[in-house]
Amino acid sequence: MTHYILSGIFIYPVKSLAGISANSWPVTEKGFQYDRKWMIIDNNRQFLSQRKLPRMALIKTALIDQNLILSAPGMENLSLPLAPVDGQIINSTIWHDQCDARSVSKQADQWLSDFLKCNCQLVYQPDEVIRPVDLNYAKPSDKVAFSDGFPFLIISENSLAVLNHEMQLNLAMTRFRPNLVISGCPGYAEDSWREISIGTIDFRLPKPCSRCSIPTIDPETAQTGKEPLTTLNRTRKWQNNVYFGQNALHNQCGQLTVGDTVRIKLSGSKQPPI
Numbered sequence: 001m002t003h004y005i006l007s008g009i010f011i012y013p014v015k016s017l018a019g020i021s022a023n024s025w026p027v028t029e030k031g032f033q034y035d036r037k038w039m040i041i042d043n044n045r046q047f048l049s050q051r052k053l054p055r056m057a058l059i060k061t062a063l064i065d066q067n068l069i070l071s072a073p074g075m076e077n078l079s080l081p082l083a084p085v086d087g088q089i090i091n092s093t094i095w096h097d098q099c100d101a102r103s104v105s106k107q108a109d110q111w112l113s114d115f116l117k118c119n120c121q122l123v124y125q126p127d128e129v130i131r132p133v134d135l136n137y138a139k140p141s142d143k144v145a146f147s148d149g150f151p152f153l154i155i156s157e158n159s160l161a162v163l164n165h166e167m168q169l170n171l172a173m174t175r176f177r178p179n180l181v182i183s184g185c186p187g188y189a190e191d192s193w194r195e196i197s198i199g200t201i202d203f204r205l206p207k208p209c210s211r212c213s214i215p216t217i218d219p220e221t222a223q224t225g226k227e228p229l230t231t232l233n234r235t236r237k238w239q240n241n242v243y244f245g246q247n248a249l250h251n252q253c254g255q256l257t258v259g260d261t262v263r264i265k266l267s268g269s270k271q272p273p274i
Contacts, residue, residue, distance in 0.1 A: 004262040006198050007157060008173065008181030013068055014038040014122070015146045016049035017059045018219060019177065024257040027201055027250060030131075030143045031151030032179060034063060034082065038124045039092065039101065039146040040112055046093045047146070050214045053116050054222040070111070078111045080104060080122075090123055094146060099131045101146075133249065137206035142249050150247035152179045153209055154190055159244070162187035167231045175215040175228070178245060182262050190246045191270040199260035202251040208271045210241040238272035246271075 012019040015036045026033040040048045040056070050056045062069040063082065070078040087103035101123035103109075108122040125131070125145050133142040134149060144151045155178040164170055173181060180198065182190065193205050211232060216224050232242035 002264045004184040006260040007183035036146040152248035155245040156182045158187040194268045195266035205246045208243040209245040
């Protein structure tokens with residue numbers, strides 16, 4: 001059985017805002033605790049992301065003393081409780097999913113609307129709301145918060161090293177918004193992983209991650225460029241999509257810590273098969 005190491009843990013409390021790097025973090029039924037528990041929606045109750053509003057990348061998040069803290073250039077910090085008082089139920093749309101959410105506060109809505117320069121609203125997913133994962137790739141018991149589709153995204157350090165070499169650039173891993181970063185394996189080794197364990201938690205990797213324009217956005221400036229999509233289109237294109245990283249589902253709750261051993265329990269054909 002091959003062993004590698006968990007070298008990075010990232011949590012994104014608000015969908016499409018900046019994430020948080022952690023040394024150790026709890027895993028709940030829906031994924032990392034507080035990961036994508038909040039989301040910003042427009043007047044049509046559709047989720048908003050950096051695809052439409054690159055300035056979202058400039059809003060930093062922190063979890064301090066039972067509060068979610070949002071900060072952005074030119075704005076006073078906004079502090080919100082991690083256990084919000086229930087607000088209005090809002091049926092919101094994430095891609096093809098309809099799921100119930102709850103409003104957070106008028107203050108949060110105004111803060112975000114002012115910075116993003118559009119009318120928007122912050123919502124959260126109450127613990128009792130169940131959003132299932134696509135049954136084409138998951139078990140009926142699998143759940144997810146406001147992630148695009150899966151509770152975890154896995155990328156190896158050397159996959160990014162290969163991509164950076166091909167681009168002759170040095171893009172940061174944060175552009176690709178992984179939850180779990182693995183070290184010690186060859187580049188794109190994760191393409192063939194089907195079942196792995198990290199520490200005491202088992203994972204299934206049913207599907208590669210197709211990439212949109214978000215990795216072209218510099219998370220420090222919100223400026224967009226052509227890479228990495230230009231190179232991914234040349235090197236990682238399959239069936240009209242480009243892929244980088246693997247979506248993952250977990251079988252247990254528990255705790256993950258940087259330095260945990262990663263064991264490859266089952267391998268298969270490469271996905272994407274290129």
